[in-house]
Amino acid sequence: MVFNSYTFIVFFIIILILHNLPFSWKTKKVNLLLASYIFYAAWNPPFILLLWLSTVVDFFVGRALYTQNNIHKKRLLLVISLIGNLGMLCFFKYGGFLLDNFVTIVNAVGWKFHPAKPNIILPAGISFYTFTTLCYTIDMYEKKSKPVKSMLDFSLFVTFFPHLVAGPIVRPPQLVPQFESPRKATQQQLLEGFFLISLGLFMKVLLADSMLSATANDIFGSTNKLPALDAWMGVLAFSGQIFFDFAGYSTCAIGVAACLGFVLPQNFLYPYAAIGFSDFWRRWHITLSAWLRDYLYIPMGGNRKGKLRTYINLMVTMLLGGLWHGANWTFVVWGGLHGFYLWVEKAIADIRKDKVRPIATTPSGEVGVLGPLPETFKPKTFRNFSIALFTFFLINVTWVFFRASTFTKAWDLLQSMFGFVSKAEPLLTNLAIIKVIVIVSCMVIAHWLMRNTRVLEVIPKLSWWFFGTVWAVMLILLIWSQESSSSFIYFQF
Amino acid sequence: MPATPLAKSAFLMAVLVIAALLGWESFLRSKGYQLGYNDDEALWYKNRQEVYQPSETTTVFIGSSRIKFDLDIPTWEKTTGEKAVQLAVAGSDPKLTLDNLANDDKFKGKLVIDITEGLFFRPQDDAAITKRLKYLKEATPSQKFSAQVGFGLESQLLFLDKDMFSLGALLDQLKIPNRSGVNNTPIFPTKFTYTNFRRQEIMTNEFVHDTAMQNKVKGIWTIYGALEKRHGITGDTLQKIFTEVKTDIARIKARGGKVIFTRTPSSGGYRELELKNYPRAEYFDQLLYVSGCNGIYFTDYPELKDFICPECSHLTPPDAVKYTTALIKILDQNKWFTPHAN
Numbered sequence: 001m002v003f004n005s006y007t008f009i010v011f012f013i014i015i016l017i018l019h020n021l022p023f024s025w026k027t028k029k030v031n032l033l034l035a036s037y038i039f040y041a042a043w044n045p046p047f048i049l050l051l052w053l054s055t056v057v058d059f060f061v062g063r064a065l066y067t068q069n070n071i072h073k074k075r076l077l078l079v080i081s082l083i084g085n086l087g088m089l090c091f092f093k094y095g096g097f098l099l100d101n102f103v104t105i106v107n108a109v110g111w112k113f114h115p116a117k118p119n120i121i122l123p124a125g126i127s128f129y130t131f132t133t134l135c136y137t138i139d140m141y142e143k144k145s146k147p148v149k150s151m152l153d154f155s156l157f158v159t160f161f162p163h164l165v166a167g168p169i170v171r172p173p174q175l176v177p178q179f180e181s182p183r184k185a186t187q188q189q190l191l192e193g194f195f196l197i198s199l200g201l202f203m204k205v206l207l208a209d210s211m212l213s214a215t216a217n218d219i220f221g222s223t224n225k226l227p228a229l230d231a232w233m234g235v236l237a238f239s240g241q242i243f244f245d246f247a248g249y250s251t252c253a254i255g256v257a258a259c260l261g262f263v264l265p266q267n268f269l270y271p272y273a274a275i276g277f278s279d280f281w282r283r284w285h286i287t288l289s290a291w292l293r294d295y296l297y298i299p300m301g302g303n304r305k306g307k308l309r310t311y312i313n314l315m316v317t318m319l320l321g322g323l324w325h326g327a328n329w330t331f332v333v334w335g336g337l338h339g340f341y342l343w344v345e346k347a348i349a350d351i352r353k354d355k356v357r358p359i360a361t362t363p364s365g366e367v368g369v370l371g372p373l374p375e376t377f378k379p380k381t382f383r384n385f386s387i388a389l390f391t392f393f394l395i396n397v398t399w400v401f402f403r404a405s406t407f408t409k410a411w412d413l414l415q416s417m418f419g420f421v422s423k424a425e426p427l428l429t430n431l432a433i434i435k436v437i438v439i440v441s442c443m444v445i446a447h448w449l450m451r452n453t454r455v456l457e458v459i460p461k462l463s464w465w466f467f468g469t470v471w472a473v474m475l476i477l478l479i480w481s482q483e484s485s486s487s488f489i490y491f492q493f
Numbered sequence: 494m495p496a497t498p499l500a501k502s503a504f505l506m507a508v509l510v511i512a513a514l515l516g517w518e519s520f521l522r523s524k525g526y527q528l529g530y531n532d533d534e535a536l537w538y539k540n541r542q543e544v545y546q547p548s549e550t551t552t553v554f555i556g557s558s559r560i561k562f563d564l565d566i567p568t569w570e571k572t573t574g575e576k577a578v579q580l581a582v583a584g585s586d587p588k589l590t591l592d593n594l595a596n597d598d599k600f601k602g603k604l605v606i607d608i609t610e611g612l613f614f615r616p617q618d619d620a621a622i623t624k625r626l627k628y629l630k631e632a633t634p635s636q637k638f639s640a641q642v643g644f645g646l647e648s649q650l651l652f653l654d655k656d657m658f659s660l661g662a663l664l665d666q667l668k669i670p671n672r673s674g675v676n677n678t679p680i681f682p683t684k685f686t687y688t689n690f691r692r693q694e695i696m697t698n699e700f701v702h703d704t705a706m707q708n709k710v711k712g713i714w715t716i717y718g719a720l721e722k723r724h725g726i727t728g729d730t731l732q733k734i735f736t737e738v739k740t741d742i743a744r745i746k747a748r749g750g751k752v753i754f755t756r757t758p759s760s761g762g763y764r765e766l767e768l769k770n771y772p773r774a775e776y777f778d779q780l781l782y783v784s785g786c787n788g789i790y791f792t793d794y795p796e797l798k799d800f801i802c803p804e805c806s807h808l809t810p811p812d813a814v815k816y817t818t819a820l821i822k823i824l825d826q827n828k829w830f831t832p833h834a835n
Contacts, residue, residue, distance in 0.1 A: 001635040006642035008635075042635035191499045210661050429677055430669045464498040468505030475506065476513045480652075482659040 001042040003197070003252040004205050004483075011039065012256065019260055025182040029152055032160065032260070039161035040124070047123040050088060051159060057084050058133040059154045063147045065140040074141065081137040089130045092123055097327030125165030127324060131291055133158055136172050138295055145173050153179040160262075162253040166246070168267040169287040175262070183261035192456055195471060196255025199455065202474045204248030210481040211439055212241040215432045220403050220413070227424040229433070231416035235396050237436045238403045240443055243272065246285070266454070272395070273447035275387045277341040280395065292321050307350070314346070315339040325402070330410060334401040341394060385448060392444060514652070521651045521658065527697060529687030530647050531655045532583070534628035535640035540692050541629055543578045544600050551576045552829075553600075555590045556607025558583035559757040561694035562686070562807035565817040572821050573830060579692040582621050586612045588738065589622040593629070595741035603751045603829065608780070610771035616730050644690070657683045679713040682706040686807075694807070701809045710804035714763060725771045735783040742784045753827065754781060754788035758797065758816070763805035789823050796822075 001008050018031045041048045061081045068074045090098070099115065106113045136157075139145050148154040157176050163169070185193060219226065219234020226234075250267035257264045267286050274280035281289040297317045303310040315336070322335020397414070404410035415421050450458070459467055530536055544553050552575060554560050560581045569577040580590055587606060594600045628636075647653045656662055666680055684699045684706065700706050725731075742752045756777055759767060771777075773790070781788040791797040796819040800812050808816055824830065 001633075005635060006639040006646075010638075010642065042638075043633050045634070188497065188499060191503050194503065195499075206660070210659075426672045426675050429675055430671050431664060431667060431677070434669070435664075459499070464501040465505060467498075468502035469509065471502060471506040472509035472513070475510050477660065479510075479514065480517075480660045482653065482655045483661075 001039045003249065003256070004201055004209075007042060011035070011042075012259075016259060020184065026152070028182070029156055029179060033152065033156050036156070036159040036161040036164060040159070040164060043124050043165075050123055050126070051129065054085060054088065054129065054133050055155050055158045057081065058137055058158070059148070059151055062137050062140040062154075065137060066143060066147045078137065078141045082134070085130045085134050085137075089126055092126055094323075094327045128167050128169055129158055129164060131169050131288075132163075135169075135291060135295060139172060148172065148176050160257075162256040162260075162262075163264055166249050166253070167285075167287055168250055168253065168265050169291050170264065174265055178262050185259055185261040189258050189261060192459075193255045193258030193260075195459070196251050196258060196456075198255075198471060198475055198478065200248040200250070200252030200255060202248075202478045203244040203251065205483045206477050206481040207439060208241045208244035208248060209483040211435050212237040212244070215428060215436055216241050216403065218427060218432075220405075220409065222427055224427065225421045225424040226413070226416040227421070227426055228417055228419045230424075230427050231413055232396075233428055233433050233436045235400055235403075235413070235417065236440045237432075239272075239392075239396050239399050240436070240440045242399065242402070243268075243443070269454070270447035270451045272392050272444050273388050273451035274391050274395075275384050276345050276391055277338060277394075278345060280391060281338075281342075288321070288324070292317050296320060311343055311346070314342050318342065328405075330401045330404055330407060333407075333410075334398050337398045337401065341398075380448065380451070388448060389444070517652050517658075518650060525699065526651055526654075526657075526684070527687045527695075528648065528651050529654050530644065530690055530692075531653070532688040532692060532694075533655075534625045535632075535636070535643065536688075536690075536692060537580065537582065537625045538628050538632060538637075539640065539644070540578055540580060541625075543576070544580075544594065544597075544602060546576050546578070546602070550574070551578060552603045552605055553578045553594070554581055554605045554607065555587040555594075556581040556605075556755075556757075557585055557587065557609040557612045558694060559609055559759070559807055560605070560607035560755065561688075561692065562696060563757045563813050563816050564693065564820075565810070565813040566691045566693050568814045568817040569821065572818060575830070577691075581607060581692075582619075582625065583694065584612070585621040586615055586619040587622070588613065588734070588741075589619055589626060591738065591741050593626055595744040598748065600745070601748045601750050604745060605753055605755055607755045607757055608777060609757075610725060610767055610776050614725050614731065614734060614771060614776055616726060616734065648690070654687070676716070679716045681713060682709055685710060696803070696807060696809050701803060707803045711761075711763075714805065722766060723770055725776065727775075731776075735780065738780065739784045742786060751829065752784070752786050753824070753829065754784075754786055755820070756788065756790040758791045758800040758802060758808065759806050760800070760802045761805040763802075787827055789820065789827075794819065794823060 001011065015031070015035050018035075019028055023031070037048055037051075040051060058081060061077050061084075065074060065077050065081070068077060096117070103113055103115065136148075136154075140147055148157065153176055156179055157170070157172060158164075160170075160175065163175075216234055216238035219230060220238065247268040254264045254266070265287055269283040269286065271280055271283035274283050297313055300313045300316065301309050302313060305313075318335040318339030319332055320335070322331045322333070322338070325331045325334070397417075400410050400413050400417070401407075404413060412421075416424065462470075544551070552569075554564055554577060558581070561579060561583060564577065564579065566577045566579065569575070581587060582590075591604075591606060594604065643653075652658045665678065669677075671677060682700065684697045684703075686694050686696050686700070688694055726734075745752055754777070777788065777790060789797075791800070797816065800808055800816060802808060
């Protein structure tokens, strides 16, 4: 089920009513759990079995990991959990990719092997709930937190429908304690939740789907030589589309949870106002970058094993982060480019001897691969804005690899963007170009103005009638756009 | 009254949204627009599910826009007592739909294939049909439920007509000049037609009486290349189409189904060019010969040959009634309504 559908509206109204009826807290949790299964099954019912399997295995393995003192048995349990979780992920998400690469390699060495194409359907959200359950078992192995006492609470932690299919990726300490005592949204929370849902849908339905997606699709789907203007407009359109699509989903998820009285972590903090790439990863898909930092980068040694290892760890983290997004080498290159940018940034910081604190001592709550933002980047100066624009420019180059289906297409587009194409044929209408320029400019400016704050902190500073009018305009445009039910881009990851 | 500033904002928002939507709906109704449905994959899917009605009492129609305008479903159902299922898609080639029905073992019914030569005799798969077949195969329970809610809302609210009144559609109507070599997608007049729940396309009364709008649509046919002198495909490409169609039809007939081809009326310059680009003997008649089916070509019948299409390609609602009545008689002569007579 997607948030931008009539089904969800009906579903959510029923859930809200049930959640506010005078049932016991346990009954309400059972309701939420059943609702979460319905939410998932409304996409493809059989795949709910995978969710159950993952939940049951990790609940019992997690508990055993916490209580087991024999290190060998403990490691064995961890391996079972990793094989269970990553095995499912590998089969469904990377099965075809691994087979393709294997076939390419064996054919290259002269062994003619042409197996049938596997017809594997990717279960929605498998990357997200796998990471959610993985962090639980790893935390249990390291005794970072206590095991969840009840199967009901653990199932709800894994399956809670607002975050289930596309995050934010939650950690047990962020969500499980919220299930332990009765929760009901206050009027303030409920209204803030409704506003966040409106904002998220506005971003997804109007800006991503109605205004930008067609332009991005036209350019990335074109087989013609394109002029620089068209190529840049297509890439900028995708840059806006992917942000509004994914941040829109996260905003809806946080809003839906708020309406039920729960708090989910932030996933986006105005990433296109990032000053440099470590700042970008503090602001883009925050819960994933924090997950990669805590469960990949730090366990590999982080920056505690010398400069060379830091650079290697950084690159490995970004390459695997790229691969997490999709089973294609283009995603790996996307991650690699980000890793390269982070290398350059770190090298500059090392030369300048910037005092960036080691990652291992990062205070709780601060996220990002390279630790907290240096003080020099905090003020909104013209210099910092210029760096932010340059960062945005480089990010757009990486999106080419993220969106292009092949390296050939990515290369063609890069050539077009930088004017290395002759006899190009214009493709986009002026209306499409105007839409991209207006929306992307407003997006970048809004990100810059909001970079040190959050939307819910700004609302109380506005007059009630002004905010009410803005909210109304947003909803009217959302309804007027009539782009319902298209899937979110990150569902495929 | 709400107490907190946020509650006041929410109250104001609700009032403004309701006022704006009511105002927009009232404005559109005052302009004389008709309530219609979005002719998308969900509506097509809903009608596609109807093909499994008892085969003796159901006829499925596939083709392009002409049969959607020209078949008046109420007339068909009232006159024959049988159900009509409209699966034609405007601007599309129905061969993929034919293939889908041929490969569906549960479909054993009667099928009318309407031919618009410029669309039917082209080699590439049709994107609009591909999208609908994808939905048919992959639609989730959530999408199906959303569609049902959507139908209910579209039956009451005129502004939900996406192709005409969505923000994107209205922006597309802005006449912004383009660079050389770039063309806007042609925009049909908003009062050209509307689609009902059975997917019948109905020309509006205003359009029937407005020659300026009719000329605008004729201009759009020109933009689409329909009025260009260009001979249709030939050789192996054409033979491949004949072979595939023959195979599909044989499968349907083998299950006890019946298939017939129709050629609905066109007129004016459009008609003349169609005859030149797609000579009947090479295309329509050859299709009948290869497939072993009967065909109803409008010029062969006195009761069908004199229809005038206002924009050269589709019939007005009164003419659709006449056409349907005449078509039923001709089909009856072809023993269409007689069980197992094909």
